[in-house]
Amino acid sequence: MDLITEIYRRLYEAYGPQSWWPAETWFEVVVGAVLTQNTAWKNVERAIENLKRAGLLEPRKLYETNDEFVEMLIKPAGFWKLKARRLKNLLQKLAEHDFDFYRLRESLTRDELLSVAGIGPETADSILLYAFEQPVFVVDNYTRRIFTRVGVLNGKENYSQIQSMFQRAVKDIETMKEYHALLVEHAKKVCKKREPRCDSCALKDLCQTWNKVRSETAV
DNA sequence: GTCCAGTTAC
DNA sequence: GTAACCGGAC
Structure with a gap:
C-alpha cells in the first residue's frame, strides 16, 4: 500500500x-473559498454570517451590491478591500453562466476560474471540488x-x-x-x-x- | 520577496 | 508583541 x-x-x-465543506449552499462554498485565502476560518465564518444576515448570500444579490457595503460586511475576514474585488471578479464569471448551478457544474472549467483575477489554483480547486463536485485534489x-x-x-x-x-x-x-x-x-x-x-x-x-x-x- | 490588513493563539 | 491563519498578484 x-x-x-x-x-x-x-x-x-x-x-x-x-463531511466537508462546512456550508449550506454551493454559493456559500464559493464565497468561503475566496474569503478564507490566508485567513483563519473562524474569521471567515463571521464574514459569511454578516453576508447571510444582509441577505447577500445569493449570487445575483451579491453581484448587484456596491463594493463599499460588501467590504464592510466581510471585514472580519481580513484583506477586505482586496477580497470584495475578488468576489466581484468571480461573480462576473459566474454571471456568464447565468449563476445557474447545473450549468456551472456542466461547463465551468478550471482555466476559466484561473482567468479570474484573485482566483489561484487552490481557490479554483476548492470551488470545483466542493461546490461543483469535480474530481480535483x-x-x-x-x-x-x-x-x-x-x-x-x-x-x-x-x-x-x-x-x-x-x-x-x-x-x-x-x-x-x-x-x-x-x-x-x-x-x-x-x-x-x-x-x-x-x-x-x-x-x-x-x-x-x-x-x-x-x-x-x-x- | 512584499503587500494585503482583521482576529485569535501563543 | 507577534506569529499564524484552508493565498494570490506583483
Whole structure:
C-alpha cells in the first residue's frame, strides 16, 4: 500500500468523517473559498454570517451590491478591500453562466476560474471540488506542511506536481473531499506550524521529522 | 520577496 | 508583541 493511501487511512481513523465543506449552499462554498485565502476560518465564518444576515448570500444579490457595503460586511475576514474585488471578479464569471448551478457544474472549467483575477489554483480547486463536485485534489499550505514534514515532499514541488501525486493515488470525489478536510483538521490540531504535537500524532511512526527528533534524543 | 490588513493563539 | 491563519498578484 502506498504512503498517500496509508496516511489517509490513519487520518480517517484518527478524526473520523469530516463531511466537508462546512456550508449550506454551493454559493456559500464559493464565497468561503475566496474569503478564507490566508485567513483563519473562524474569521471567515463571521464574514459569511454578516453576508447571510444582509441577505447577500445569493449570487445575483451579491453581484448587484456596491463594493463599499460588501467590504464592510466581510471585514472580519481580513484583506477586505482586496477580497470584495475578488468576489466581484468571480461573480462576473459566474454571471456568464447565468449563476445557474447545473450549468456551472456542466461547463465551468478550471482555466476559466484561473482567468479570474484573485482566483489561484487552490481557490479554483476548492470551488470545483466542493461546490461543483469535480474530481480535483485541493493542495493547500497544510498539505505541503504535513507531507514535507513526513518526508514525502522536499518543499520545492509546485502546485501541479503535488496535485498530480495525490490524483494518482486518489480517484474518487468523496475521498478527495474527505482527504483535504482531514489534512486541514490534522494541521490545525496536531501538525501545527509552531509547537506541533508530535507525541500524539497518528502519523509519527511514518514521519521523518519525528524519527529524526527521536534518534537525536535517544540515549 | 512584499503587500494585503482583521482576529485569535501563543 | 507577534506569529499564524484552508493565498494570490506583483
